[in-house]
Every structure is written in C-alpha cells, then in structure tokens.
Amino acid sequence: MDSTLTTLTDKAISTKEIDTDDAAALYEIGKKTPFLLMASASQIREHFKGSTISLCAIVNAKSGVCPENCRFCAQSAHYGTDAPVYPLISSEEIIEKGHTAFEAGARYFGIVTSGTRINSQEEWKEIYKAITGLNEIGIKPCGSLGMLDDDTARNLKEAGLFRYHHNLETSRSFFDNICSTHAYDEDIETVKTAQRAGLSVCSGGIIGLGETMAHRIELAMTLKELDVDSIPINVLNAIEGTPLARVPALSPIEILLTVAIYRFILPDKEIKLCGGKEKNLRQLLPLAIIAGSSSFMTGNYLTTLGRDTKDDLEMIRDLGCETT
Numbered sequence: 409m410d411s412t413l414t415t416l417t418d419k420a421i422s423t424k425e426i427d428t429d430d431a432a433a434l435y436e437i438g439k440k441t442p443f444l445l446m447a448s449a450s451q452i453r454e455h456f457k458g459s460t461i462s463l464c465a466i467v468n469a470k471s472g473v474c475p476e477n478c479r480f481c482a483q484s485a486h487y488g489t490d491a492p493v494y495p496l497i498s499s500e501e502i503i504e505k506g507h508t509a510f511e512a513g514a515r516y517f518g519i520v521t522s523g524t525r526i527n528s529q530e531e532w533k534e535i536y537k538a539i540t541g542l543n544e545i546g547i548k549p550c551g552s553l554g555m556l557d558d559d560t561a562r563n564l565k566e567a568g569l570f571r572y573h574h575n576l577e578t579s580r581s582f583f584d585n586i587c588s589t590h591a592y593d594e595d596i597e598t599v600k601t602a603q604r605a606g607l608s609v610c611s612g613g614i615i616g617l618g619e620t621m622a623h624r625i626e627l628a629m630t631l632k633e634l635d636v637d638s639i640p641i642n643v644l645n646a647i648e649g650t651p652l653a654r655v656p657a658l659s660p661i662e663i664l665l666t667v668a669i670y671r672f673i674l675p676d677k678e679i680k681l682c683g684g685k686e687k688n689l690r691q692l693l694p695l696a697i698i699a700g701s702s703s704f705m706t707g708n709y710l711t712t713l714g715r716d717t718k719d720d721l722e723m724i725r726d727l728g729c730e731t732t
Contacts, residue, residue, distance in 0.1 A: 410444065413437050417448040420675045421455050431625040431669050438665040449668035449700035456676040457702040459729045463720060464516035464550070464680070465509035465707045469538075470496040470531075474522040478577065478587045479651040480614060480644055482711045483522045489649035491711045496521065499534045503541035510547040512717035514706055515732050517542055518550040518573055524590065525554035532560075536567040543568045550610065555590075556598045561605035572602035573610040575640065579626035582619045599634055611636045612680070615666055616644035616658040616688070624666055628673040638703065639677055641667060643684030645712050660692040664699040671700025678702055683709045694723050 412433060420426050426434075438445035472493030474483045482491035506517040519538060526532060535553070542549035551564060552573040564572065576595050577583065583592045602609050611634065613627050631639055643663055646653050670679050680703035681696045689696060696704075706717040724731060 410437055410441065413444065413448055416672065417451060420452050420672045424675050426672045426675075428625060428629060431628070431673055432622070434669050434672055435621050435625075435665065438668060442661050442665055445668050446664060446695065446699040449671040450698045452671050452675045453679075453697075453700045453702055457678075460702070460732055461697065461724045461729045462516065462678065462680075462703040462732050463514045463706045463717065464518060464703065465506075465512070465514040465717070466518040466520050466552070466705065466709070467497075467502055467505045468492075468710045469502055469519050469535075470494070470521035470523065471710070472522055475524055476587060476589045480586065480617060480647070482647040482650060484650070487649050487651070489647055489711075491647075496528075496531045496534060499537035499541060502534075502538040503545070506538075506542045506547050506549070507545050509707060509717075510545050512707070513721050513731060514717065515547060516550055516571065517547045518552055518571075520552040520573075520710060521554065523554055525556070526560075532563075536563075539564070539567045539569050554598075555594060556601045558601055558604060561601050561607065565605045565607055569607060571608040571610050571638065573640070574598045574602065575611055575613050575642075576627060576630065577613045578617055578619055579623040580630065581626060582617070582623045585619075586617055596630075596634070599636065603634075608638070609634075609636045610638035610640060610678075610680070612638075612640035612642070612682075614642040614644055614683075615663065616655065616684070617652060618655055621666070621669075625669065625673070628670050632674055637678060638680055639670060639674055640680045640682045640705070641670065641701075642682045643688040645684040645687055647711070657688060660689045660695075663688055664692065664695055667696055667699040667701055680705060683712065683714075686715050694727060697724070697727050697729060
C-alpha cells in the first residue's frame with residue numbers, strides 16, 4: 409500500500425484530523441489507484457461504524473413554488489419544470505407513508521417541504537401531529553422544513569423530532585454560482601439553531617454542480633467544523649428547465665472518490681448517499697459502501713424516482729453488511 413495512504417488512514421482513525429492538504433493528497437492517490445483509496449475508506453468506516461448500514465426515506469410533503477433560485481432545483485418558482493406543485497399534505501398521509509417506509513426497512517423518515525421556511529401555524533400543527541404519529545410507529549422522524557429560529561427548533565424537539573436536515577448544498581466559495589436568494593450564513597445559522605435545540609443534524613450537499621474536488625473538500629471541512637451528525641451526499645440529477653440541465657455528469661469513479669475522501673475527513677460520522685446515486689453510479693452503486701458510505705436514502709426522492717428498498721437491502725446483505 410502507498411505509504412502516504414497508510415499514514416493518512418492511521419491518522420483518520422487515531423486522531424480524526426485529516427486537513428485540507430491531506431484531503432488533496434488523498435485525491436491524487438485516488439486518481440491513480442481509486443480502489444486502493446476505497447479500501448482504506450472502507451477500513452475507516454468499519455472501524456467507526458462496523459458493518460451496519462442505516463436506511464432513511466423521505467416524503468415530499470409540500471412541493472413546488474419555492475422562492476429560492478437554487479440552480480439545480482426542479483421545485484424553484486424561477487424555472488419551468490414538470491415538478492409537481494401542491495400544498496402541505498395531511499399528517500395522516502405523512503404517517504401512512506412513514507409506516508410504509510418502516511415496513512420496507514427504513515428506520516429514519518424525513519418530512520420535506522419546499523420553500524424558505526414554514527410560516528403557517530396550521531401547517532406547523534399538521535407537522536407536529538405527523539411527528540407524534542411517526543414516533544408511535546417506531547421510525548425516527550426527521551424534518552427538512554427550511555430556515556429555523558430558536559423557538560421553532562425547540563418546539564420541534566419537544567414535539568419529538570429526532571433530526572433536522574438542512575443542506576449547505578456546496579462550499580461557501582462556490583455558493584454564489586448556485587444560489588443568490590439567500591446567504592450562505594443563513595444556512596449555517598439554521599444548522600446551529602437546530603443543534604442548540606438539541607436536535608441531531610443532517611447537513612451535506614450536492615456534487616456535480618460544476619464544482620471542483622477542492623470545493624467538495626471545502627464543504628466537508630465546513631461540516632466537520634459544524635460537527636453535524638449525518639452528511640448526505642447527493643449527486644446532481646440534471647432536470648430539464650433548470651439552469652444546470654446541461655452540466656456534464658460526474659463519472660462513477662469521481663463520485664466514489666468523493667465519498668471516500670468524505671469518510672477520511674469525517675471518519676466517525678454518518679456518510680449518507682442520497683439522490684442521484686442510481687442514475688450516476690449505475691452498476692457501481694455497491695462500491696459506495698466500500699468507498700465509505702454508512703447510510704443510504706432509499707425509495708423515491710422529492711421529484712425523481714429512486715430504488716426499491718428491497719434492492720438496497722439485498723445489496724447490503726450481499727456485501728456482508730446488515731441494517732439497523
């Protein structure tokens with residue numbers, strides 16, 4: 409094995425302090441010997457996470473007409489796409505979808521709403537009822553509900569929400585290329601607000617937006633500094649009608665190298681591969697676990713189709729792993 413790779417693998421396990429220069433070195437190693445890098449990332453995953461892979465699912469609880477102009481998003485009101493548009497669905501429907509996900513094998517279930525934030529008290533009442541119902545099922549309720557203030561975050565915690573999801577989407581230095589309707593610091597503050605309330609936090613981003621590996625490493629370092637619990641990695645599924653519809657797709661190996669480097673930088677965190685994994689990794693999807701993923705989003709996404717959970721469970725078992 410490459411001596412630098414051995415040194416950095418040991419460093420990730422013993423100190424959890426891989427820095428930006430280390431990460432850049434890992435990328436250079438990975439470009440030459442990608443499967444060697446993945447094997448080392450797998451070693452780190454197994455050290456901190458064992459052989460357990462967790463599954464989460466989501467419901468698109470409120471869709472479309474978002475005032476934000478994120479250039480990848482089918483739900484933005486700024487672009488003409490075929491994404492569905494509807495108001496918040498009922499708590500009963502959210503609970504029913506959560507029950508279906510739980511029966512299929514997911515153990516985390518996210519309520520996702522479009523828009524900058526929830527302002528309606530009637531909508532909050534439905535969301536709180538849904539959280540209660542999901543807890544009764546036994547699935548851990550998560551929320552992706554836009555920007556938060558301290559009072560709302562505390563209310564969510566008291567209602568029984570387990571985890572709050574709020575992506576940074578990309579690095580600070582690349583963010584202006586992706587969104588101009590809110591500031592990066594607003595996203596950072598929402599993550600910190602959820603943490604202050606005692607919520608577990610899930611925050612990551614999307615790769616394949618036109619950013620470089622240096623931008624991805626920068627994002628990983630920000631997430632490390634924020635000490636978030638779960639890091640979702642989405643891969644752009646280019647949607648017709650959005651400004652990024654013609655962005656060239658990342659190669660499967662580039663995606664896997666990104667996952668592996670995130671495992672080095674965030675060795676004891678949950679690295680979750682989410683939207684776009686099937687379309688972009690194709691036959692190499694199982695290698696995401698070897699590359700360091702310890703979690704998958706299963707089922708369908710917000711506006712695109714995903715994979716049947718039974719296929720994800722089969723893949724996990726065939727790799728000698730198990731689910732929680």
